[in-house]
Amino acid sequence: MNEINYEEQLKALKEGTLPELVVDPQNFMAFREVWKNLPDRMSIVGEAGLNGRIIYRYIKQEE
Template sequence: MAKAEFTDQLQKLRSGEISEIKVQPTEFMDFQEAFMDFEARKRVIGTAQKGGIVVYTFEKAQSE
């Protein structure tokens, strides 16, 4: 996936359209570029999985 695709995925994650983003080790640098430009990145939580895969979810505020 390219940076633009990850940017779109991050927006969908924030809106609740999708519940998670799975990032393979080979895609991490493209994801990282999109992540660093994402205005709500402090609410994106990554959880490491087996094989170097990281699953990202979005932390909703308690009032949401």
């Protein structure tokens, strides 16, 4: 099984080159380990999808 590089995926999500990031239930803990260390993690919003998938989008916070 190939490891997904969530650091790169989240960077692309924040830069806008990736419109959304879909995380399957079996990969959630690996995603969470990277996500929880981000300073702007509250801008990465998840939406529940089918079969336990979570669709993450970057929502820029207004200051």
